[in-house]
Amino acid sequence: MQLTAKPSLNNALLISVCTPELRGKEAAESLAELARLVTTLGFKVVGTQSQNQSSTRRVNVLGLGKLAEIAQLTGNQGVIEAEEDGEDELDDDLDYGLDYDLDMASVPSDNLPLACADIVVFDCDLSPSQLRNVENQLGVEVFDRTGVIIEIFSRHARTKTAKLQVEIARLNYVAPRLRETSTGDREHQMGKGAGETTLELNRRNVRDQLAELKRQLVSVQEEMKGRRTQRSENFCVALVGYTNAGKSSMMRAITGSDVEGENKLFATLDTTVRALFPITHPRILVSDTVGFIKKLPHDLVASFHSTLAEAHDASLLLYVVDASDPSFRKQLDVVHEVLEEVGVEGSKKLLVLNKSDQLSVEQQAELMVEFPDAMLTSARDPKDIAKLHKYIVGISEEGMLQEEIVIPYTANGIVGEIRNSMSVTKEEYEFDHVKLTVRTSEVGLARLKKRMLDL
Numbered sequence: 004m005q006l007t008a009k010p011s012l013n014n015a016l017l018i019s020v021c022t023p024e025l026r027g028k029e030a031a032e033s034l035a036e037l038a039r040l041v042t043t044l045g046f047k048v049v050g051t052q053s054q055n056q057s058s059t060r061r062v063n064v065l066g067l068g069k070l071a072e073i074a075q076l077t078g079n080q081g082v083i084e085a086e087e088d089g090e091d092e093l094d095d096d097l098d099y100g101l102d103y104d105l106d107m108a109s110v111p112s113d114n115l116p117l118a119c120a121d122i123v124v125f126d127c128d129l130s131p132s133q134l135r136n137v138e139n140q141l142g143v144e145v146f147d148r149t150g151v152i153i154e155i156f157s158r159h160a161r162t163k164t165a166k167l168q169v170e171i172a173r174l175n176y177v178a179p180r181l182r183e184t185s186t187g188d189r190e191h192q193m194g195k196g197a198g199e200t201t202l203e204l205n206r207r208n209v210r211d212q213l214a215e216l217k218r219q220l221v222s223v224q225e226e227m228k229g230r231r232t233q234r235s236e237n238f239c240v241a242l243v244g245y246t247n248a249g250k251s252s253m254m255r256a257i258t259g260s261d262v263e264g265e266n267k268l269f270a271t272l273d274t275t276v277r278a279l280f281p282i283t284h285p286r287i288l289v290s291d292t293v294g295f296i297k298k299l300p301h302d303l304v305a306s307f308h309s310t311l312a313e314a315h316d317a318s319l320l321l322y323v324v325d326a327s328d329p330s331f332r333k334q335l336d337v338v339h340e341v342l343e344e345v346g347v348e349g350s351k352k353l354l355v356l357n358k359s360d361q362l363s364v365e366q367q368a369e370l371m372v373e374f375p376d377a378m379l380t381s382a383r384d385p386k387d388i389a390k391l392h393k394y395i396v397g398i399s400e401e402g403m404l405q406e407e408i409v410i411p412y413t414a415n416g417i418v419g420e421i422r423n424s425m426s427v428t429k430e431e432y433e434f435d436h437v438k439l440t441v442r443t444s445e446v447g448l449a450r451l452k453k454r455m456l457d458l
């Protein structure tokens with residue numbers, strides 16, 4: 004399943020199911036985030052509807068009355084049918100509603116859509132049968148939150164690894180949702196096994212595709228592992244955090260690179276590695292990673308294990324948060340949970356409270372009281388970037404060793420190599436040799452000593 008309709012033509016109606024687990028302000032924030040996800044896909048959010056339910060597991064997700072209301076907003080193209088157990092009344096006595104005034108400038112609150120909606124998006128996960136039921140009742144395409152996130156990932160994946168990872172997650176999501184495309188007759192056509200329906204054939208195709216993609220992924224992962232091993236001598240910093248926090252912008256600023264930073268969710272899906280700029284000796288490598296979001300589909304988290312391996316190997320983790328977003332504390336919790344799930348720890352951590360340019364002086368002061376160990380930055384302020392650069396260099400030097408190396412003039416070539424890869428703090432020229440005091444990582448020093456023995 005893919006969002007097939009042309010984005011420019013699609014008006015989306017968003018549905019929030021308020022439950023005891025997700026209600027009030029949290030449900031409203033989640034719906035605002037869904038609106039951003041849907042907008043990232045190029046759809047126009049024309050309205051929102053919410054309903055209180057004791058859970059999201061009802062056969063039709065919503066009560067029949069609400070479904071009928073929504074059907075009117077989508078042009079009455081479906082057939083409303085009562086649930087078999089007759090449980091079709093609203094849970095009116097519950098009150099988990101969206102009674103919060105959120106800053107949802109682009110999201111019309113619970114009201115009639117401005118235009119007839121041609122897709123409906125639920126801010127929760129729907130089982131394959133729920134999705135089918137609601138789609139039949141409303142007569143328009145219905146998506147759940149996971150479907151939307153997977154579609155964004157599919158569209159934004161650039162590198163081979165990301166494409167493979169996302170396609171595996173997408174097929175795993177699609178497989179149970181495949182429907183019979185013909186009347187279900189047992190057809191005997193080319194390529195079909197005897198007695199296989201179109202649905203069975205499609206499922207078999209998906210299984211075959213999945214097996215092939217997994218095989219390809221294993222081979223690319225091996226290659227990536229090789230490249231990471233080559234880098235293991237360098238001090239590595241990884242930028243991690245919620246989507247849209249400003250990781251790529253920070254990456255661009257501290258490495259002087261052209262890494263894309265965009266005001267859309269999940270702009271980055273591939274880990275990019277660049278050297279810290281101004282260049283240090285030895286070089287410090289910085290990696291930008293995929294952003295996280297609440298209720299990130301499990302399959303996607305799992306599929307990004309290898310991409311996040313960069314963060315796994317990092318000596319310093321920079322937790323970038325959008326400090327101007329009122330819900331950044333909850334977003335930070337999500338980041339911690341996902342990183343824990345994929346086993347990323349990192350020896351050192353720094354909380355980077357980004358987008359400080361959007362905060363008043365008072366707000367900035369309050370944040371520093373709340374997070375005394377954090378660094379307040381704006382990726383747009385060169386002074387902040389210089390401060391972060393200095394911090395990173397300082398931390399990288401903590402783990403370095405200093406040693407005097409005597410190099411005979413006969414082996415002069417090695418001096419250039421040392422200057423390129425290590426920090427030289429002192430040089431003393433004698434009659435037949437030069438004595439360099441170098442600072443570098445333990446691994447780098449061991450490699451140099453071995454090289455000197457081989458001379």
Ligand SMILES: Nc1nc2c(ncn2[C@@H]2O[C@H](COP(=O)(O)OP(=O)(O)OP(=O)(O)O)[C@@H](O)[C@H]2O)c(=O)[nH]1
Nearest residue numbers: 247248249250251252264265266269270271294382
């Ligand atoms: N005002 C302000 N905007 C910022 C700052 N840093 C980043 N932004 C903006 O925030 C948006 C998201 O920035 P990105 O750098 O793409 O965020 P990201 O964390 O890489 O996002 P994903 O790749 O989706 O995970 C862009 O529009 C940036 O221009 C900042 O310090 N101040």
Ligand SMILES: [Mg+2]
Nearest residue numbers: 250251270271
């Ligand atoms: Mg990014």
